[in-house]
Amino acid sequence: MADLKITNLHKHYGGVQAVRGIDLEVASGEFTVLVGPSGCGKSTLLRTIAGLETPDGGTLEIAGRVVNYVRPRDRDIAMVFQNYALYPYMNVFENIAFGLRARKTPQAEVETRVRRAADMLGITPLLDRLPRQLSGGQRQRVAIGRAIVRNARLFLFDEPLSNLDAQLRDEMRSEIKRLHQELGTTMIYVTHDQIEAMTLADRIVLLREGKIEQAGTPLDLYERPATRFVAGFLGSPQMNFIPARLAQSGGGWAVKVGDGTSLALPARQREGLADGRAVVLGLRPQHVTRANGGNRPGHQRLTATVELVQPTGSRAYITFPLGGVPTVAELESHDVQRPGEHIDLDLDMNRAVLIDPESNRVI
Amino acid sequence: MTASDRGTASGMSESTASAMVGASGVATPAGVAPDRFFKYWLIVPAIFLLLLVGLFPLIYSLVVSFQSLTMLEMDYSFAGFTNYIALFKDARLWESLLHTVIITAIALPIELVVGLLMAQLFLERLPGRQIFVSLLVLPTIISPIVAGATWRLLFDNRYGPINQIVGWFAGEPMPLLWTISPYLVYPAILLCEIWQWTPFMFLILLAALSNVDKSLTEAAEIDGAGYWRTFFKIVLPSIWPVMAIAILIRGLDLARIFDIIYALTAGGPGTMTETASIYAYVQGFQQFETSYTAAMAFLIIALLTALVTWAIRRMGLAK
Amino acid sequence: MPLMRRPGTVLAMRYAAAIVLTIFFVFPVYWLFIISFKTPDEIFAFPPVWYPKSIQFANYRVLFKDGDAETVWNSLVLAGVSTVIAMALGTICAYSLVRFKTGGENLAVWIISQRMMPPIAIVFPIFLLYVFFGWVDSFHGLIILYTAFSLPYVIWMMRGYIEDLPLELEESALVDGCTRWEVLWKVVFPMVRSGLFATAVFTFVFAWNDFLFALVLTRTEVVTYTVQVTHYFGGQSNFWAKIAAMSVLGTIPVFFAVATLQRYLVRGISMGAVKG
Numbered sequence: 001m002a003d004l005k006i007t008n009l010h011k012h013y014g015g016v017q018a019v020r021g022i023d024l025e026v027a028s029g030e031f032t033v034l035v036g037p038s039g040c041g042k043s044t045l046l047r048t049i050a051g052l053e054t055p056d057g058g059t060l061e062i063a064g065r066v067v068n069y070v071r072p073r074d075r076d077i078a079m080v081f082q083n084y085a086l087y088p089y090m091n092v093f094e095n096i097a098f099g100l101r102a103r104k105t106p107q108a109e110v111e112t113r114v115r116r117a118a119d120m121l122g123i124t125p126l127l128d129r130l131p132r133q134l135s136g137g138q139r140q141r142v143a144i145g146r147a148i149v150r151n152a153r154l155f156l157f158d159e160p161l162s163n164l165d166a167q168l169r170d171e172m173r174s175e176i177k178r179l180h181q182e183l184g185t186t187m188i189y190v191t192h193d194q195i196e197a198m199t200l201a202d203r204i205v206l207l208r209e210g211k212i213e214q215a216g217t218p219l220d221l222y223e224r225p226a227t228r229f230v231a232g233f234l235g236s237p238q239m240n241f242i243p244a245r246l247a248q249s250g251g252g253w254a255v256k257v258g259d260g261t262s263l264a265l266p267a268r269q270r271e272g273l274a275d276g277r278a279v280v281l282g283l284r285p286q287h288v289t290r291a292n293g294g295n296r297p298g299h300q301r302l303t304a305t306v307e308l309v310q311p312t313g314s315r316a317y318i319t320f321p322l323g324g325v326p327t328v329a330e331l332e333s334h335d336v337q338r339p340g341e342h343i344d345l346d347l348d349m350n351r352a353v354l355i356d357p358e359s360n361r362v363i
Numbered sequence: 364m365t366a367s368d369r370g371t372a373s374g375m376s377e378s379t380a381s382a383m384v385g386a387s388g389v390a391t392p393a394g395v396a397p398d399r400f401f402k403y404w405l406i407v408p409a410i411f412l413l414l415l416v417g418l419f420p421l422i423y424s425l426v427v428s429f430q431s432l433t434m435l436e437m438d439y440s441f442a443g444f445t446n447y448i449a450l451f452k453d454a455r456l457w458e459s460l461l462h463t464v465i466i467t468a469i470a471l472p473i474e475l476v477v478g479l480l481m482a483q484l485f486l487e488r489l490p491g492r493q494i495f496v497s498l499l500v501l502p503t504i505i506s507p508i509v510a511g512a513t514w515r516l517l518f519d520n521r522y523g524p525i526n527q528i529v530g531w532f533a534g535e536p537m538p539l540l541w542t543i544s545p546y547l548v549y550p551a552i553l554l555c556e557i558w559q560w561t562p563f564m565f566l567i568l569l570a571a572l573s574n575v576d577k578s579l580t581e582a583a584e585i586d587g588a589g590y591w592r593t594f595f596k597i598v599l600p601s602i603w604p605v606m607a608i609a610i611l612i613r614g615l616d617l618a619r620i621f622d623i624i625y626a627l628t629a630g631g632p633g634t635m636t637e638t639a640s641i642y643a644y645v646q647g648f649q650q651f652e653t654s655y656t657a658a659m660a661f662l663i664i665a666l667l668t669a670l671v672t673w674a675i676r677r678m679g680l681a682k
Numbered sequence: 683m684p685l686m687r688r689p690g691t692v693l694a695m696r697y698a699a700a701i702v703l704t705i706f707f708v709f710p711v712y713w714l715f716i717i718s719f720k721t722p723d724e725i726f727a728f729p730p731v732w733y734p735k736s737i738q739f740a741n742y743r744v745l746f747k748d749g750d751a752e753t754v755w756n757s758l759v760l761a762g763v764s765t766v767i768a769m770a771l772g773t774i775c776a777y778s779l780v781r782f783k784t785g786g787e788n789l790a791v792w793i794i795s796q797r798m799m800p801p802i803a804i805v806f807p808i809f810l811l812y813v814f815f816g817w818v819d820s821f822h823g824l825i826i827l828y829t830a831f832s833l834p835y836v837i838w839m840m841r842g843y844i845e846d847l848p849l850e851l852e853e854s855a856l857v858d859g860c861t862r863w864e865v866l867w868k869v870v871f872p873m874v875r876s877g878l879f880a881t882a883v884f885t886f887v888f889a890w891n892d893f894l895f896a897l898v899l900t901r902t903e904v905v906t907y908t909v910q911v912t913h914y915f916g917g918q919s920n921f922w923a924k925i926a927a928m929s930v931l932g933t934i935p936v937f938f939a940v941a942t943l944q945r946y947l948v949r950g951i952s953m954g955a956v957k958g
Binding site: 401402403405406408409410412413415416417419420423424427481484485487489493495497498499500501502503504505506507508509510512513514515516517519521522523524527558561562563566567569570571574604605608609612615618619621622625626639640643644647648653656657660661663664667668671 | 693696697699700703704706707708710711713714717725726727728729730732771772774775777778779781782784785789792793795796798799800801802803804806807808809810811826827829830831833834837862863887890891892893894898908911912915922925926929932933936937940941944947948951952953955956957
């Protein structure tokens with residue numbers, strides 16, 4: 001039995017259809033990430049699951065029980081808020097214990113459970129401090145502690161790391177992953193950050209304008225995106241999109257980009273191939289590298305002029321025109337180029353995706 | 364409450380012009396001297412008037428209280444503490460203080476609780492809420508003397524609607540003497556006072572409740588807290604600073620209550636509803652006991668100042 | 683019971699409660715108003731007439747004829763002038779407190795503590811002083827007192843509004859070449875316009891509604907409407923119609939003033955405690 005099952009959920013929010021007909025099943029113990037740009041409905045969806053909003057249509061089932069109109073506190077869920085929502089006038093211990101006290105848990109049990117949660121998160125020395133005396137990362141841990149102490153069936157995270165600086169975010173991301181491994185609870189996590197989505201999720205659900213654009217394992221979405229939106233959303237830097245046309249060439253197919261350059265496509269089952277058909281070529285920067293060694297099957301070579309160089313320390317990204325479109329390639333960090341110089345590049349066409357410009361679906 | 368730190372303008376530094384790159388990083392050209400006194404010029408007129416009204420009465424009362432003046436006899440000789448001793452022996456004074464305390468102790472909690480309940484009622488969205496709130500504000504914005512006059516009309520023993528309504532319930536005409544009967548005067552005064560000032564509490568508490576961080580109550584809801592637990596542990600601590608100020612303002616006004624009593628009973632029957640302010644008025648402007656009244660004035664100021672200081676400290680309002 | 687309560691019934695209950703409360707708080711004002719419009723027969727009717735058959739202005743005409751209505755004008759002048767002066771002096775004082783921290787903590791606390799002074803304790807020595815100067819029953823006497831008594835409130839409120847202003851605007855004006863007076867006049871005042879207006883209205887209302895000061899410091903020349911109302915109280919009988927009509931005359935301006943201020947109402951009456 002799935003821990004969470006959503007059928008055809010609808011919710012409008014402030015005059016806008018925030019969630020339009022979503023179907024989702026989350027298996028027990030799974031870490032599901034709801035990700036998407038702002039306004040895609042992910043927070044609304046999460047709050048509806050939590051019971052802070054009532055759905056306008058569809059059904060919401062937790063552990064097989066329909067909970068559309070059930071109060072949040074009776075849904076056996078725990079939630080970590082974006083701004084932590086720590087009770088400012090109680091110390092850390094009382095904050096974590098709050099839920100237990102509300103359910104009249106005996107003091108001895110409260111003690112053990114709170115301390116165990118605190119240990120797990122490394123915040124035991126902070127137990128008698130007030131929230132305002134804690135740093136952002138510490139507050140985040142307390143918020144998580146408050147959630148895990150209740151042994152709820154479902155954990156909900158509403159963009160918990162958005163308010164932290166980059167370094168802390170990395171740290172906490174690992175913490176959360178580790179937590180999931182230890183506890184094995186079903187977790188639903190909302191974020192707009194695709195890196196968090198990729199690293200934490202067992203399953204990613206990418207939302208756009210209230211609908212599910214694609215759902216699957218991170219690698220599924222990364223390597224086999226269903227639409228241009230998915231292809232462009234995951235992966236940093238973003239995938240290159242170059243308008244082109246299909247052309248028959250030497251027994252196989254190739255794409256011709258704007259300036260006439262032809263790139264042969266490796267043989268693969270594709271639908272609707274027609275000579276002259278307009279497509280968009282999608283190629284990730286990681287798959288456009290410096291040419292060295294022999295030509296490998298499925299790869300294409302070309303020489304390009306460097307326009308822009310952006311070193312990041314671990315890699316260097318150069319921008320060059322391909323068919324008139326600025327395209328990003330990924331090079332080794334010591335592979336220093338200067339704008340205006342020529343460079344030989346290797347394009348891994350095995351990993352290219354073709355996108356229909358009308359429907360934006362991947363062919 | 365301190366002025367925010369970023370409010371310090373470059374004019375604060377009093378060093379020479381060349382070194383004057385103040386907090387804002389703006390260098391002021393030669394012309395430090397006018398700037399230096401600018402801030403003082405700004406406060407001089409206001410402070411002068413405030414001293415007139417704040418310090419002068421205090422000193423004057425003190426001086427006069429040590430003399431033996433009445434409106435008729437101008438005896439400027441030093442009378443020592445006779446007036447003060449008389450004050451302590453004055454039963455009527457202590458009674459008036461008692462009356463003040465009674466009224467404050469009853470009205471304040473009722474206004475607070477009712478105001479809180481009303482605020483809760485209107486907290487969630489309610490179509491037409493704005494209209495309700497505008498109407499509910501009426502009692503507070505009219506003059507207290509008008510409020511007193513209004514209720515005087517309402518309480519009229521023969522033609523007032525209150526007695527009419529009471530009569531409906533009793534089944535026979537009830538010409539109650541609200542402003543004269545010893546049993547009814549306090550309820551009458553309290554009713555009028557509570558009627559006028561509960562909306563004040565209501566408005567302030569409504570605004571305070573609206574400002575409570577929603578995510579806190581949502582987190583409490585998810586954690587499993589019921590309505591009352593959330594209210595007492597989360598909401599109340601959140602609005603306490605505002606509530607404390609409202610209590611302070613209202614409590615102080617109640618201690619100084621004058622208009623309503625003047626309108627309804629003028630301190631009567633006899634001196635039954637005479638509060639401290641009314642008694643002071645009587646002594647000063649009906650009995651013309653100048654020095655005695657001055658002593659009383661001084662005593663009242665001292666008491667109130669002590670009370671306010673204690674209250675401020677107790678409520679932790681680090682102003 | 684894990685189910686959420688049905689929203690319909692709760693809303694109905696809330697409406698019922700809201701209506702009951704509104705009736706309780708509005709009825710006395712309603713009563714006051716209709717008495718002012720009633721004929722003597724209707725006023726002294728038993729059982730009471732709950733709403734008059736027609737609206738008569740006779741009671742008001744009497745007030746104007748007898749010259750009693752002039753007291754409303756007196757109130758207007760007193761409250762108006764004192765408000766203007768208090769706003770001017772108080773705002774610049776507040777500016778000094780905020781931007782230059784003049785007098786520091788202590789001055790600010792002392793100023794606000796002045797609002798706590800009990801009127802009766804102040805008015806008595808002031809009265810003696812005024813007797814000495816011959817200022818009893820004069821416009822300027824009462825104006826000075828109202829102004830002084832309003833200052834703490836004005837300073838406190840304007841302090842809050844000025845604190846909310848971004849410092850950069852003033853600094854930019856200074857750099858552009860303005861003198862400090864110009865900064866105050868051209869930059870700060872326009873920016874706090876709405877706060878000025880709101881505070882002015884509240885200050886006006888407080889002065890307008892005053893009774894004790896007017897009672898003590900006026901005699902026959904400068905009577906305010908609040909004192910005038912009490913002249914209609916009698917031992918045995920009250921001039922009901924006049925009480926009501928005069929009260930209404932004195933109340934209507936306040937209604938309008940506050941109605942225009944919905945947005946600032948809470949901030950104004952809570953002394954800035956809530957930025958409602």
